Amino acid sequence: MASTFGRLAVKEIRANELFPSLLAIAFCGIMPILFTMHPTTITQAALPGELFMPLAAIFCFGGIFLPEQVAGVTDVLNSKRTQLVSIYMIRFGWYTVLLSMINLLLIVGYQLPNFAGVLFFDFVTKVLFVGSLTVFSYAASRSLAAAYLIPTVYFALCVGYPHLGPLNLFILMRQQSWTDNWWQLGVAVLLLVGGFGLVTKRAVRS
């Protein structure tokens, strides 16, 4: 069973995630041009992970619902043993790992051992938070536009609106406590459970 699932995951990633993943890597590849790779403070070091990676995350996670947009495909998939929600989870897992690896590479490149743990936790939390918001937005609305639109507006709010408290994406950039990430992680888990729950419920109903 495990090997069947593993084969499915590999085939799925090769078929649907390869091109968007390459695009995402290329997109993230401009980070060393835009940001300093020798930061002296944690605020500077947080810039790429808090300002840039959420945008890459919106692009990646929004795309996990794209391949089944053609009419009828969803119904066909949901009639199979492997349900669509499992495919979504494979894609979500893949992009989480991919973006976390990019974050890890970035942090290793910084050579700031004192901040490495906090930065990695912060960056991965951002990826999960934006990813979960994308999944929930799509699951609740069944609209692909919502999957891109709502996280983008949330990001824009974080740029200019000062009253988001611990849910502001720019925690380290704004010199808030890194422990605020626990709030974001908690909300991310809730949104993911809710989002995938809605997708499953929909599949059973349809």
Place this chain on the structure above:
Amino acid sequence: MKLFWLEFKRFTTSLAFVLYTLVTVGFILLNVWPMIDRGLATAPVNPTARYDLITTTDFHALKTNALDQLKEEHADDAYVTYPFGFAKNVTLTAGAQVKVEQALNQARQADTRRGLEKALGPVDQLLGGHSDYQAANLQRFAVRPMTLAEARRDHTLIMRKDRITGTYARLFADIASIIVCILPTIVIIAYCYADRRAQIRPTMQAKAMGTPKWLVTRYAASVAGLLIPVLMTALLLLGRVILLYPGAALDYWAFFKAAGFWVLPTLLVSTAVGFLSDALFSNFTGFALQIGWWLITMMIGAHQVIGNYGWLLIPRHNSLHNVSFFYAHYSELAINRLGYTLLAIVFLGLTMVLMNLQREGKYRGFHLRPARR
């Protein structure tokens, strides 16, 4: 005209449009509404009060700010440059540090803006460009709080030239442009994607209608729809200002003029990018490009939010003051807006070419073939 209304109806009844309307209205109100409550009617009188920031033409303030920053950065050997608007740290070799010190001494002697630009030019070159010391960026140092006399002049312009609503309309345009620079691209890609989803694209392409008419009608219907939440918010804000200033001589058209002159060109571009990227990629890849453009524009604009037009897709004026700067640079803003309107037309032309190729079966969108299973 019938096609226009059909497209308009289809567009404005989509879930994507409803979501767009809700978030656009919410975003603008959330950011502008609290600022509306700041009273503008009272003339400044307190000579010791700290007034808002303005972009000054005073050379002394510019020189002092520039030299203070350079002195500090030179002492720490920690300079900041802004390639594409993002802050980047630069450290120099001992030899380059000596050259910066020489430039600093030369800049101290400068008694004109031209002289200062000449003295600081080599510093920018040593830092690899994109620094605050670049001649075009020196203006960033010309920001300081208003004196009482300047605050009074600012107030006079607000009351007489802006007629109060004009001041709030600038802030509204600043905030509205931020959101309409990115969201229409998503809505349009989703709108076009709906045709692919329903697999009706080949049927539409086979209709006996010229591509220009088809595209221009869809574009016009989309722009008209996308402008609705902007105008709705303008109306709400105007109502609020009228309630706050009963009996004052207001410019009742100020918000709508700002929507048409300032916000619309940005919306035209982001909408055109949506159509172009759909024709080019046939998926949501265009969103990544537009969001990159949006972020870079935001970062560049963030260096001087109280008045920064230049060639920014989102011209910034996030202040209820700095009115003199606005009127002094009005032509710059007008050229900027005209330039982006023309760019939107160019994007539309490119989309037309791609759509023609698609209708002739010569192009199916740029994407890699999925790996073989």
